[in-house]
Amino acid sequence: MPVVEASGLxxxxxxxxxxxxxxxxxxGEGEALLLLGPTGAGKSTLLLGLAGAIPRLVPGYxxxxxxxxxxxxxxxxxxxxxxxxxxLLQDPEAQTIMFKVYEEVYFPLENLRYPPGEIxxxxxxxxxxxxxxxxxxxxxxxxSTGLKQRLALAAVLAPxxxxxxxxxxxxxxDPASAAEIYRVVAGEKGGGASAIVVDHRVEYVEEYxxxxxxxxxxxxxxxxxxxxxxxxxxxxxxxxxxxxVPPRLLPPRRVEPPPRWTGEGDVLVExxxxxxxxxxxxxLRDVSIRVRRGEIAVILGPNGAxxxxxxxxxxxxxxxxxxxxxxxxxxxxxxxxxYVTQIPEHQFVARTVLGEVEATYRILGYPPPxxxxxAEELLERHGLGGLAGRSLYRLSQGQKRxxxxxxxxxxxxxxxxxxxxxxxxxxxxxxxxxxxIEGLAARGKAVIVVTHDSWLPAILECRVYGLxxxxxxxxxxxxxxxxxxxxxxxxxFKPPPMLEEGGAAALPExxxxxxxxxx
Amino acid sequence: xxxxxxxELVLTAVLxxxxxxxxxxxxxxxxxxxxxxxxxxxxxxxxxxxxxxxTVPAYIVRKPGIALLGEFLAAVAELAYxxxxxxxxxxxxxxxxxxxxxxxxxxxxxxxxxTMAAAGAAPSIWAAAxxxxxxxxxAPLSPEQRIIFWSLYFISGALIAGVxxxxxxxxxxxxxxxxxxxxxxxxxxxxxxx
Amino acid sequence: MSLxxxxxxxLHRLNPLTKLLVSTVAVxxxxxxxxxxxxxxxxxxxxxxxxxxxPRLNRLIALGAAAAVFGQxxxxxxxxxxxxxxxWQESSTLALLLAARVAVIILYSLAFVATTSPRDLAVALxxxxxxxxxxxxxxFVTLRMMPLLARDLENIRAARLVRGYKPPRSPVAxxxxxxxxxxxxxxxxxxYMGLAMEARxxxxxxxxxxxxxxxFTRLDALxxxxxxxxxxxxxxxxA
Numbered sequence: 001m002p003v004v005e006a007s008g009l010x011x012x013x014x015x016x017x018x019x020x021x022x023x024x025x026x027x028g029e030g031e032a033l034l035l036l037g038p039t040g041a042g043k044s045t046l047l048l049g050l051a052g053a054i055p056r057l058v059p060g061y062x063x064x065x066x067x068x069x070x071x072x073x074x075x076x077x078x079x080x081x082x083x084x085x086x087x088l089l090q091d092p093e094a095q096t097i098m099f100k101v102y103e104e105v106y107f108p109l110e111n112l113r114y115p116p117g118e119i120x121x122x123x124x125x126x127x128x129x130x131x132x133x134x135x136x137x138x139x140x141x142x143x144s145t146g147l148k149q150r151l152a153l154a155a156v157l158a159p160x161x162x163x164x165x166x167x168x169x170x171x172x173x174d175p176a177s178a179a180e181i182y183r184v185v186a187g188e189k190g191g192g193a194s195a196i197v198v199d200h201r202v203e204y205v206e207e208y209x210x211x212x213x214x215x216x217x218x219x220x221x222x223x224x225x226x227x228x229x230x231x232x233x234x235x236x237x238x239x240x241x242x243x244x245v246p247p248r249l250l251p252p253r254r255v256e257p258p259p260r261w262t263g264e265g266d267v268l269v270e271x272x273x274x275x276x277x278x279x280x281x282x283x284l285r286d287v288s289i290r291v292r293r294g295e296i297a298v299i300l301g302p303n304g305a306x307x308x309x310x311x312x313x314x315x316x317x318x319x320x321x322x323x324x325x326x327x328x329x330x331x332x333x334x335x336x337x338x339y340v341t342q343i344p345e346h347q348f349v350a351r352t353v354l355g356e357v358e359a360t361y362r363i364l365g366y367p368p369p370x371x372x373x374x375a376e377e378l379l380e381r382h383g384l385g386g387l388a389g390r391s392l393y394r395l396s397q398g399q400k401r402x403x404x405x406x407x408x409x410x411x412x413x414x415x416x417x418x419x420x421x422x423x424x425x426x427x428x429x430x431x432x433x434x435x436x437i438e439g440l441a442a443r444g445k446a447v448i449v450v451t452h453d454s455w456l457p458a459i460l461e462c463r464v465y466g467l468x469x470x471x472x473x474x475x476x477x478x479x480x481x482x483x484x485x486x487x488x489x490x491x492x493f494k495p496p497p498m499l500e501e502g503g504a505a506a507l508p509e510x511x512x513x514x515x516x517x518x519x
Numbered sequence: 520x521x522x523x524x525x526x527e528l529v530l531t532a533v534l535x536x537x538x539x540x541x542x543x544x545x546x547x548x549x550x551x552x553x554x555x556x557x558x559x560x561x562x563x564x565x566x567x568x569x570x571x572x573x574t575v576p577a578y579i580v581r582k583p584g585i586a587l588l589g590e591f592l593a594a595v596a597e598l599a600y601x602x603x604x605x606x607x608x609x610x611x612x613x614x615x616x617x618x619x620x621x622x623x624x625x626x627x628x629x630x631x632x633x634t635m636a637a638a639g640a641a642p643s644i645w646a647a648a649x650x651x652x653x654x655x656x657x658a659p660l661s662p663e664q665r666i667i668f669w670s671l672y673f674i675s676g677a678l679i680a681g682v683x684x685x686x687x688x689x690x691x692x693x694x695x696x697x698x699x700x701x702x703x704x705x706x707x708x709x710x711x712x713x
Numbered sequence: 714m715s716l717x718x719x720x721x722x723x724l725h726r727l728n729p730l731t732k733l734l735v736s737t738v739a740v741x742x743x744x745x746x747x748x749x750x751x752x753x754x755x756x757x758x759x760x761x762x763x764x765x766x767x768p769r770l771n772r773l774i775a776l777g778a779a780a781a782v783f784g785q786x787x788x789x790x791x792x793x794x795x796x797x798x799x800x801w802q803e804s805s806t807l808a809l810l811l812a813a814r815v816a817v818i819i820l821y822s823l824a825f826v827a828t829t830s831p832r833d834l835a836v837a838l839x840x841x842x843x844x845x846x847x848x849x850x851x852x853f854v855t856l857r858m859m860p861l862l863a864r865d866l867e868n869i870r871a872a873r874l875v876r877g878y879k880p881p882r883s884p885v886a887x888x889x890x891x892x893x894x895x896x897x898x899x900x901x902x903x904x905y906m907g908l909a910m911e912a913r914x915x916x917x918x919x920x921x922x923x924x925x926x927x928x929f930t931r932l933d934a935l936x937x938x939x940x941x942x943x944x945x946x947x948x949x950x951x952a
Contacts, residue, residue, distance in 0.1 A: 014704065048908070057524050057911055059699075078908070079525075079917035087912035093861060094905035097853055097913075099832065110922045111914035119924050141860070155913055317871040334874040345897045346865065347872035349890060351694045363877045391695040393897050408876065525916055526907030528847065532854035533899045533906075536862050539855070547777050554788050588848055592855045598826060599856055601716065603778045603815075605822030606740060653744035654814055658807065659792035683885070690889035696897045699904065 001070065003027050003163050003194045004050060008064035011042065011049050019045045023064075023220050025213075029162070032185075032195040032208055036229070037215035038241035039396050039426065043198045046215070047165045049073070050196070052081035069162055083112055086156035090168040090424070092148035095155075101127070101135050101143075105155050112159055126158040130184050144303035146177025146492070153181060157188065164188060164195040170204065171424045174302065174452040175494035178204050200244050200426045202226055203497050216241060239517055242398075242426030247498050252509060253516030258435075258461065259442035261294025267326075268293055268415050268446035269314060274323035276309055276470075283309045284321070285470045291446040291463075293414065296437060298457040298478075299450045301467035302492035307450040308342070310467065311417045314448065315339035328414050337415035342423055344404040345393070353395070353403050354379065354388040360410045374410070382406045398429030405436050416440050416447045422456060431518045434459060454495045457481075458507065459514050466491045479504040523582045527700065531576040531589045538572040538589070539596020545569060546602050559656075560664055563671035567679025570642040572611065573618035574680045577638070578630060578688050581701035586622055586638065590615030610649060614642030618680075630702075632682060639681025643672035716768055716826045723932070724766045724828035729837045731933040732829055735940045736821045742944050743817050748951045752813040758943065759820030768827030778819050786812035831856055833927045840926040847916050854906065858899075865898050 010021035020042035027033060035043050048054055049062045052073030062074055069084035078087070089095055098104045105123040114122065127133045130150045135143070143151065149169060156164070164185060170178035178201060185195055186208040199205055206212075212229045214221040216237070223229035230238055230249050238245050269291040276284040283306045291297045299307050312318035313325060316332035317339070327336045341347050350356040354375055361371035379385045384406060387399060395403065401421065421437070422430040434456060440447050441461075449456065457464050457478045464481055466474030468490040474481060481487065482495060482504045494500065498510050523531070545568045554562055572593025577586035594611025598604070621638040647669045650656045657665045688702060697703040719725075724732065743755045789811045793804035831852055839846040869891070873880075880887045910916075 051912065053908060053911070057526060057907065078911040079914055082912050082914040082917065087908065089905050089909055089912075091902070091905050094902045095909040097857060097906070097910060099853075099857070103832075106924055107915075108913035110924065111917055113918055113920070113922050116922050116924045119922065152909070159914070312871065315871065315875055317874055334871075335877060337875070339872065339875040341868050341872050343865075343868065343898060345894045346868040347876065348894050348897075349873065349876075349878050351893075359878065360876065363879070393893070394695045394698070411876065524907065525847070525911050526904055528851055529854050529907040529910065530900065530903040532851040533858045533862070533903050536855045536858040537895070537899070540859070540863075547781075551781055551784050554784065559788065559792055584848075588851065592851060595831070595852055596855050596859060598822075599831060599859070601774050601777075603774075603781055603819045603822055605736060605818055605825055609737060653740060653818070655744070655747060655811055658811055659789050659796055659804075661797060664796070686885045687888045687892065690885060691893050691896060694889075694893045694897075696893055696900055699900065 001029070003029055003031075003069060004196075005067040006050070006065065009046070009049070009062065009066060010064055011045050011054060011060060011062045013045075013058075013060040020215060020219075023215075025220070027163070027194050027196065029194055030189060030192050031210050032189050032197065034202065034205055034209040034212045034226075035196055035198045035215060036202070036212065036238070036241065036243050039398070041215045041217075041241070043215055044167050047087070047167050047196065047198060050163075051085055051087045051165055052076050052078040079111075082108065082161070083159060084161055085163040085165060086159075086161040088149075088153055088156050088164070088166045088169045090171040092145045092152055092172060095152040096140050096148050099140055101132065101138050101140060101151060104140060104151055105158050108155050108158050114159075122158055126154040129157055129187065130154040131180065144174075144177075144492075146173040146180075146303065149173050149177060150180060150184070153184060157184075162193055164193055164197075166195065166197045166199070168198055168200070170199055170201050174492045175204075175454055175496075176492050179494060182208055200242060202244055203246050206246070214238075214241075239519075240428065242428040244427040245517065247496070247510055247513040250513040250517050252512040255512065255515045255518075258438045260461070261442055261444045263293065263444055265292040265294060267291070268328050269297075269448065270324075270326045271310075271314070272324040274310075274313065274321055274325055276306070276313060276318070276321040278309065278320070283470050284313070287323075287467070287470070287472055289448075289465055289472070289475075291415075291448055293444050293446055294441050296441050296447045296449065296460050296462035297465060298460065298462045299448065299465045299467055300452065300454070300457065300474075300491050300493055302452075302490075305467045306470040307467050308419055311339065311419055311448065311450055314415070315417050336413065337417050338408045338411055338413050339417045340404055340408060340419065340421060342419040344397075344400040347404055347407070348392050351391060352388070353384065353390050353392060356392055356403060356407045357410070360407055364410060378406060378409060398425050398432070401425060401429065401433060402436070405433070414445055416445050418447065418449045420451055420453075421449060422451060422453050427517070428519055430456075431514075435518060452492070454493060454499075455514065458496065458499060459511050466493070479507050482507065521582055523580060523585060527580045527582060527585070528588070530700070531580065531585050532592055534576045534579075535572055535589050535592035536596050538575060538593035539600060542569055542572070542593055542597040542607075543600040543602050546597065546604060546607075559660065560668060561671065563668060564675050565679075566643070566646065566672050567639060567675035567677070567681075567683075569610075569646070570614055570618065570639055570676050570680035571684055573615045573642065574635060574639055574684045575688065577618065577622055578635065578685060579697055579700050579702045581627055581630060581705075583623065583627060584619070586618040587612070587615035590618065590642070606649070606653065610646065613645040613649070617641035617644050630685075630705075632685060635685045636677040636681035639679065639684065640673040640677040642680070643669075643676045647672040716770075716774070716823070717830055718769055718827065719830075720767070720828070722765055722767060722828060724762065724824060726930070726932055727828075727936055728841075728927050728929050728933045729829045729834040730841055730927075731929070731937055732825050733834070735937060736825050739821060739940065739944065740818055742947070743814060746948065746951045747810070747814070749810060751947050751951050752810060752817060754943070754947050755817045756813060756820070759817055759824065762824035763820050766824040766827045768823055770823075778823075782812050782816045782819065785815045836923060837927045839921075840923050841929075843920075845919065846921055850915070858902070861902070862895070862899065865895055869894050 004027035006025040009023040010018045012018040054060045054062045056077040109119045274287040316334045357375035358371045474487045573586040573590035576589035591611040594607040598607045618638045621641045692706045790804045790808035793799045835849040835852045838844040838849045
């Protein structure tokens with residue numbers, strides 16, 4: 001029996017135009033589908049619709065013929081449908097509700113009224129399937145985000161649903177955990193479950209799927225593989241939709257080398273034997289880094305390694321450290337560096353995009369009319385002029401990120417500290433951000449980037465620091481890191497598949513292909 | 520009357536985490552130290568802050584049960600953060616109930632300044648009575664002073680938990696942050712009509 | 714709860730509802746009767762319970778509680794004296810009674826919070842009192858969100874500090890400016906968490922199973938009976 005039968009589906013949110021229409025979809029048992037498309041095309045809406053969240057939980061409309069596991073999700077609602085399907089979302093923090101690992105897996109089983117005597121056994125099985133059985137009694141808040149996501153997956157798998165719906169499950173986690181998640185999903189598929197996956201990072205998932213669907217302009221195109229899809233809709237369409245097209249499909253283009261800083265290379269950030277204790281815990285131990293003008297330093301490492309704490313110390317917003325730290329010629333202070341937070345909303349102070357940039361000029365002392373003019377010019381220069389009047393909080397994630405970078409530019413400081421600047425972004429926006437970072441370095445800034453995205457240091461000219469357990473465990477170039485596999489586990493490091501196989505030798509080609517795709 | 524969705528309940532719980540923190544600062548610091556400056560008589564002018572657990576989520580979600588749940592959870596959060604006062608959850612429940620009754624009386628349809636002021640003042644019915652009974656807080660005051668003292672509970676509630684809350688949430692609604700909820704939807708309807 | 718710790722004291726082994734009922738009744742009992750004898754008895758009883766509970770206090774909390782009690786005494790004594798014109802001796806004594814009430818509440822509070830897990834309380838409310846679990850379980854959400862929101866607020870503060878941002882003067886605009894980013898993140902998490910909870914069957918049925926709910930034992934009956942007896946005796950003595 002087909003697990004999903006849908007024809008003529010049309011959906012949208014309250015009082016708005018349909019997000020998609022005329023969608024036909026059939027999914028059989030044991031089939032896995034990859035759903036791609038630009039932001040706003042309706043991929044999440046489709047998954048939520050299939051799951052039964054629309055209209056009972058999320059106000060909106062869903063028309064057409066729809067049967068999932070033989071039921072109409074619109075009538076059943078998401079809670080009732082959870083017996084038959086599992087929905088995994090992107091933010092692990094927002095999906096873990098309980099305090100202990102086993103409680104998290106008990107939660108769905110208890111909600112669905114499984115007999116109390118059976119629940120511990122089923123919970124144990126679910127944890128075993130995701131490889132977390134050893135953490136049974138651990139506290140959830142001691143887990144890294146990657147592990148939290150695996151726990152969320154365990155909770156979703158506990159009732160043994162026949163259909164898995166995954167909406168960008170790897171957006172917030174490191175590549176190693178992402179690969180784990182899909183290994184588990186493949187295992188479930190082997191056991192007869194079906195899956196529909198939405199994910200920009202196609203490289204982790206393409207080997208497990210039977211079909212690829214592309215959603216855009218209201219309709220749905222289908223192909224048996226990503227390569228076939230690229231042929232059908234065109235590579236450019238895929239790139240413009242933000243999909244992380246695997247390098248093998250990208251033509252190696254002759255691109256100009258990125259602009260470089262040619263001035264004085266004085267050291268702008270220097271930390272020696274930096275140590276930090278937070279709440280009784282040693283968060284940083286004996287950390288030494290040095291970044292010059294025009295240099296990009298990328299800090300890699302697992303969650304909880306201290307990367308954000310390091311940035312905060314350098315930004316001058318964290319006290320209690322020991323050792324020596326000099327930022328732009330003096331001790332760290334809030335006025336010395338530019339600190340861009342992981343979540344763009346955290347730094348928003350205004351209501352509109354223009355207002356946000358204007359606010360910075362006003363802080364610098366520009367009177368209102370000049371501040372406004374300068375802000376307009378800056379937005380134009382960054383290609384964001386069209387967004388000037390838009391409300392900040394209604395922008396897409398990628399737009400928010402670009403605005404957050406533009407809004408601090410007028411501060412004109414020489415040190416930039418960026419915390420996960422490509423967090424949650426698709427390929428197109430990620431590459432735009434990468435280009436912004438290069439631009440900053442080219443203008444003579446010292447840029448320090450914290451990231452768990454391994455493709456970023458691959459395409460930038462940068463120095464890599466690996467931070468693990470508060471200590472610097474690696475320092476060198478990215479190419480060298482590719483050859484030092486022994487260092488990878490403690491950094492939770494996993495390079496893109498092409499580099500994992502080909503090593504440093506594959507790096508020039510990887511760069512050529514990815515950089516060629518830069519918008 | 521629509522029942523709150525899971526998302527709306529979760530939002531209430533999340534707002535209560537924020538409000539609970541505010542309550543804690545208010546209980547453990549502001550209330551005790553302000554006493555030294557204003558003396559006891561005018562102290563209740565700040566009391567209204569302790570009712571925002573009810574009015575903030577109710578004004579955003581506009582459905583039954585939210586004021587009660589919100590105020591109760593905010594009090595639970597306050598206790599969890601380290602407040603000294605075990606009575607907080609009981610106060611939270613009763614204060615939330617008073618606000619809830621005001622909103623219920625308007626059938627959850629009127630969200631203007633008057634309704635908010637009334638819903639902000641209503642919890643004082645419990646608070647003033649319980650403080651007097653349990654803590655005997657008015658013991659050192661003369662009868663005339665007691666009238667002023669108790670009145671301030673209501674005035675503070677109306678101004679802080681009613682008027683100020685409405686003003687601030689209206690301002691936040693303009694940013695689009697609250698689009699998913701009743702307050703945002705109604706704002707957009709109003710602006711598209713006007 | 715910040716003060717709660719897993720342990721095996723007598724109080725830990727009591728059902729959360731028993732503790733809730735007894736402590737609430739005790740607080741009202743102390744408040745309504747209010748005589749020196751009653752307050753002294755409650756102080757003794759509450760102190761004993763705190764000793765049994767063995768809470769782990771940090772200095773800040775202990776200091777805050779002591780300051781609250783002392784402040785009550787001092788401020789009320791001053792009020793009795795200056796406001797009602799009583800002499801210092803009488804003012805001091807009457808104020809001591811008021812301070813004692815606060816101390817009683819704080820002590821019962823401590824004994825309860827240190828030995829009661831919020832999870833057990835939420836489960837007990839639903840499993841035993843049949844409070845719809847979709848409400849009582851929201852307490853988990855609140856407790857889970859607290860540290861996350863604290864981190865958000867800290868990041869917002871840090872970002873503004875670095876930028877040199879000065880908030881607008883009007884209190885409404887100031888609050889709105891601080892709340893907008895905080896609420897934006899809170900709303901996003903709420904939507905995801907609401908979806909995640911329903912995706913785990915939350916609300917599918919009016920009731921649910923419990924693997925290990927708090928039970929009522931003989932200990933609960935004994936404890937409640939002892940408390941009732943003591944309070945009845947005190948009520949008679951105070952009459």
